[in-house]
Amino acid sequence: MSLPPPTFARLHLGAAYYPEHWPEERWPEDIRLMRKARLTVARLAEFAWSTLEPTEGEFHFDWLDRAISALASAGIVSVLGTPTAAPPAWLVQQNPDLLAVDESGHRVQFGNRCHYCVNSPEFHAATRRIVGAMAERFGSTPHVIGWQLDNEYNRVCYCDRCRGLFQRYLAEKFGSLDALNRHWSTRYWSQTYSGWEQIPIPIGPHNPGLMLEFKHFVTESYRKFQRLQLDALRSHLRPGVWITHNFMGWFNGFDHYVLTRDLDLASWDWYVGTGHHDYLTSGAKHDLTHGFKRRNFWLIETQPGNVNWSSTNNTLNKGEARAMAWHAVAHGADAVLYWQWRSALGGQEQYHGALVDQSGQPRPFYEEVQQLGRDFAVASPLLSSSAVVSDVALLNSYDSRWSIQWQRHHRDFDYVAHFNHYYRPLAVRNIAADVISTDAPLEGYKLVIAPALLVLNGSRATRLRDFVERGGHLVLTIRCGMKDEYNALLPSRQPGPLADVAGVEVEEYYALLEPIPVAGEWFAGTSRLWAERLKVRDEASTQVIAHYGVANGWLDDQPAVTVHPHGEGRVYFVGSYLDDASQQSLLDRIVATARIEPVMETPVGVEARKRVNAEGVEVLIVINHTRAKQFVRLPWPAREHLSGQSVEGKLKLASYGVAVLTPLT
Ligand code: GLA
Ligand code: ZN
Numbered sequence: 275m276s277l278p279p280p281t282f283a284r285l286h287l288g289a290a291y292y293p294e295h296w297p298e299e300r301w302p303e304d305i306r307l308m309r310k311a312r313l314t315v316a317r318l319a320e321f322a323w324s325t326l327e328p329t330e331g332e333f334h335f336d337w338l339d340r341a342i343s344a345l346a347s348a349g350i351v352s353v354l355g356t357p358t359a360a361p362p363a364w365l366v367q368q369n370p371d372l373l374a375v376d377e378s379g380h381r382v383q384f385g386n387r388c389h390y391c392v393n394s395p396e397f398h399a400a401t402r403r404i405v406g407a408m409a410e411r412f413g414s415t416p417h418v419i420g421w422q423l424d425n426e427y428n429r430v431c432y433c434d435r436c437r438g439l440f441q442r443y444l445a446e447k448f449g450s451l452d453a454l455n456r457h458w459s460t461r462y463w464s465q466t467y468s469g470w471e472q473i474p475i476p477i478g479p480h481n482p483g484l485m486l487e488f489k490h491f492v493t494e495s496y497r498k499f500q501r502l503q504l505d506a507l508r509s510h511l512r513p514g515v516w517i518t519h520n521f522m523g524w525f526n527g528f529d530h531y532v533l534t535r536d537l538d539l540a541s542w543d544w545y546v547g548t549g550h551h552d553y554l555t556s557g558a559k560h561d562l563t564h565g566f567k568r569r570n571f572w573l574i575e576t577q578p579g580n581v582n583w584s585s586t587n588n589t590l591n592k593g594e595a596r597a598m599a600w601h602a603v604a605h606g607a608d609a610v611l612y613w614q615w616r617s618a619l620g621g622q623e624q625y626h627g628a629l630v631d632q633s634g635q636p637r638p639f640y641e642e643v644q645q646l647g648r649d650f651a652v653a654s655p656l657l658s659s660s661a662v663v664s665d666v667a668l669l670n671s672y673d674s675r676w677s678i679q680w681q682r683h684h685r686d687f688d689y690v691a692h693f694n695h696y697y698r699p700l701a702v703r704n705i706a707a708d709v710i711s712t713d714a715p716l717e718g719y720k721l722v723i724a725p726a727l728l729v730l731n732g733s734r735a736t737r738l739r740d741f742v743e744r745g746g747h748l749v750l751t752i753r754c755g756m757k758d759e760y761n762a763l764l765p766s767r768q769p770g771p772l773a774d775v776a777g778v779e780v781e782e783y784y785a786l787l788e789p790i791p792v793a794g795e796w797f798a799g800t801s802r803l804w805a806e807r808l809k810v811r812d813e814a815s816t817q818v819i820a821h822y823g824v825a826n827g828w829l830d831d832q833p834a835v836t837v838h839p840h841g842e843g844r845v846y847f848v849g850s851y852l853d854d855a856s857q858q859s860l861l862d863r864i865v866a867t868a869r870i871e872p873v874m875e876t877p878v879g880v881e882a883r884k885r886v887n888a889e890g891v892e893v894l895i896v897i898n899h900t901r902a903k904q905f906v907r908l909p910w911p912a913r914e915h916l917s918g919q920s921v922e923g924k925l926k927l928a929s930y931g932v933a934v935l936t937p938l939t
Contacts, residue, residue, distance in 0.1 A: 285654040286609035287599075287647055288315030288350075289629055290575065293341040294325040295618040300634065301344055304615065307636060309348045311629070312647025316345050317574065317611055319408075320355025320425050321387070324362035327404050335411045346417035353574075354418055356405045356503055359387050359425035361397065369396035374431040377477050382429075386622070391431040392495045393439055398502055405506040413510030420516045422574065423503045426543065427496050427519065428527055432475050436495070441470040443491045457760040458483035482680060486761040489676050493528040497536065504536055520574045521566070523559040524690050526679075529672040530566055531711040540566035543575035543613070544602070547584035550591065551598055553881050553899045558697040560605035561709040562670060568710065570661060573602040575613040579627035579639040587625065589639075593930030596642050596649070597897050600932045603653075604883035604895040606662045610650075612643065649916055653934050656915060660887035665720040665870045666707040668696060674712075674728035677761050678753060684785040684803045692851065693725045696751070699861040704873040704882045716741040721868040726753040729761070735771035742775055743841030747868040750776055751848045752783070752804050768806070769847070776847045777816035777838025778808045784829060791823030792834045792850050796863050799856030801834065806849035808833040815839055819860070820850070835860065880904050880927065894935040898927035911938040 289308070293301055308316070319326065319338055327333055342352045366373060366384045372394040373381045382389045390397045412418050448454040451467050458481050460466045465481060467473055476485045504517060511517075516538035521530060523542055534540050542563040544556070563571045576598065580589040590598070599610045616630040617623060631637045675689040682688075700707050708719075712734055716722055722741060727734075727750070735755075742748050755769025764770040768780035784807070789800035796819060807829055810816045819835040834850045846864060874882040879900035885893045894912070898904045904927045911922040912935040925933055 284314065284658045285603065285650045286315040286351075286572075286611070287311075287643070287650045288313050288317060288353075288609065288611040289578075290320070290611065290614040291316040291318055291341075291345075292322070292614065292618065293318070294322050294337065296616075298337070298340070301341065303634065304630070305344055305348045305350070307630060307640075308345075308350060308615070311640060311644045312651055313350055313643075314650075315351050315353060315419070315609060315611065316615075317353045317355065317422065318342070319357060320422060321357055321360040323357035323360050323404060324364075326357060326408070327362070329364055330368070331403065333407050333411075335408070338412070339415075342412070342415060342417055351417050351419045353420045353422055354408065354412055355422045356401075356408065356424060356507075358390070358401050358405070358423070358503070361390050361400065365400050369394070369400075372397040372400075374429050375433040375436075377432055379432065387425065388427070388429040390429070391433050391436060392427075392429065392499050393431065393436050398499070401499070401502060402506050405503050409507045409510035413507065413515070414512045416512070418515065420518060420539065421507060421511075422541070423500055423517060423519045425520060426522055427533075428522075428525065430492055430527065432477070437475050438471075439495070440475055440488065440491045441473050443494060444473060444487060445470050447487070457762060459762060479680065482677065482761040485680055486673060486676060489528065489672070493532050496528055497533055500533060500536060518572065518574070521563065523562065526672060526675055531672070531713070534566035537567070539572060540564070541572035541574035544573055544598075545575075545577045545581050546590065547581055548586045548588060550594060551601075551899075553601055553897070554698045554701045555694045556598075556601065557605055557701050557881075558668075558694055558709060560602055560607065561668075561707060564606040564662065565670070565708055565710040565714070568708070568714065570606045570608045572609040572611070573599075573607040574609070574611050576602070576610060577627060578612040578614075578629055578643070579637070582623050582626040589627070591901060591930070592642065595639070596646055597899055597930040597932060599646055600649075600895060600897050601881065601899070603657065604662075604881065604885070604897065606885070608658075610646070649932070649934075652915055656891070656893055656934070656936070657885055657887065660885040660893060662706060663884070663886055664706040664708045665868070666700060666705060666865075667714075667716065667719045667722045668693065668707050668709050669712045669722065669724045669727055670709050671712045671727055671729055673759065673761070674726055674753075677728050677757060678726060683783075687785075687803055689726055692751075695851070695857060696723050696725045696749070696861070699858045700865070701881075702858070702878060703862070703865070704876060705865060705870060706873065706883065716746065719746060720870055721747045721749070721864065723749040723751075724754055725751050727751075728753050728756045729759055730755040730757070730764070730770050730772065731759045732771060738772060739775050739840075742843035742845055745842035747844050747846070747864065748775075749846045749848060749864060752806050752851060754847075772845070773811065775838070775840040776836070776845045777812040777840075778810055778833070778836050778847050780806045780849065781809045782807045782828065784826065789853065790825035790829065792820050792852065792856065793823060794818070794820030794835065796820070797852070797856035797859040799853040801850035801852060804851045805829055805834065808836055808847060808849045810836065812838060819846075822850075874906070874909060876906050877904055880906055882906070891936055894933075896925065896927065896933040896935065898929065898931045901929045903928050903931070908935070912936060913938055
């Protein structure tokens, strides 16, 4: 289920372009090459503060104006970045105190990026000035279609000012020290606070309540910083011009649902780093970004062959990046932009992949982008204003993730890996799933999965209960329903307020040294890392799907996986971390019972996804993510748009081949 389709008129292909790195005489050649590859968008200015404002209040915008115009005359639109991730040397010299302070109390050094304290008033003033001036100058420029704020928010500051603001944030949130002390159980280890100024910023392990609130404070700090930029921009923008920020997939420095609320569009930066991409888990990152606004997004940066920052910066195989671009589109991306067009001769990223090399000539990878340019030109009319549609939602909760990360209980228990353990069996069957906030509406879904939804409050529980009552199928898993929103244990057994709808409660949880046996009618396998011993509350109607075998004695013969009817729907409780084959069998059964159909059946390694456009046409995108050729049986005679051919019966996909299909009428 998704919101109405977005209004982008086309599928965009582009690159980050830094004309300020090059003499202006070079620009026409760059633009000619961009045009030759059919790039339609360039991303400009995001780190150009020292060029745009070389001294306080002296703005040099003409060069950017000329770059935008030159691109526009080649049919290339621009997205402008606000340059605040790179506060210039003169600004830092005037306000040394705007540099962030790290955990050990040292000021960070100037000369990398994001070296600012996100709460510095001097930095805020300088941000307002540069963003306001850019907004006045470029807000109504016809060929600027969107803006990106800052770059990959990530820095956490530990300065005294941030500490003071954190204390103020707590005072506003809790109202009284009594309330704070109660929620955080501060009698424990004599942590009781009698003054707000006593409360530290947590460094390393600390009181779980304090740690969670600090994450909320960091989120709030970035939200305010972002608001300041939004306020400086919005009133100057032509109608239809959007504002985004480039997020980083599963990065967890703050709550992305809070930050994306104020933005028009979600976008993200996808890098593989070392190795190759795994479509069965990278899809979750696209779907996560899709879920920020619950509509199409931009892949605003991606890897042109190789990066420079990983342990081994291998290059993606020939054809792999094209398959990755189509994978992004298949999951709802309306644009794919490579980072970057050409590496600067100096600076920290000299060895990063690019489309053009140090000599100014296209690199071999440019060919692949040219092919994508042709692809997108053909497919754009078909796919613009189209949306992905899913019957399944996976709930993502930053609070739960943080809480688990700080108290893993088993060193290998990783929230995202466990999340993917539920995503992958769906992806391998070509079943689309939205990844959404635990607080998002659930209407329209047939199946909702809540992997390790540890933090459960009353309103979340009520919405899940309603969903099931109306006929939805809900999957609760290990570590669900353990804590309240202050990161305190709930005074009830798991899954807390959902125990009655689940028909079971968790009597005990166990971190496992070795996998233990779990078996039932649907599978016979093992549980690894973790096992919960379930107690059936409603004997009459709870079905035990699987029991533990001989394990630590406590778990022997106890229920491991159950299902319980509630209202029109049903609730599964999965108390095990099943081996992959058993997990696949379990999810296959759950999906079939919920009457969810795959997009199409394909061999493993081949992905099939669907986008539905404004005319109701279903566009099937089939991607071979392997180096071997593959064959897929088509459910209907189709037109393959990239080749312009008709296909019936068997579709042949070359190594990393892609097909974009609509039924032949
Ligand atoms: C990040 C940044 C880019 C660039 C790339 C390199 O995503 O946003 O500016 O540094 O990494 O991979
Ligand atoms: Zn600070």
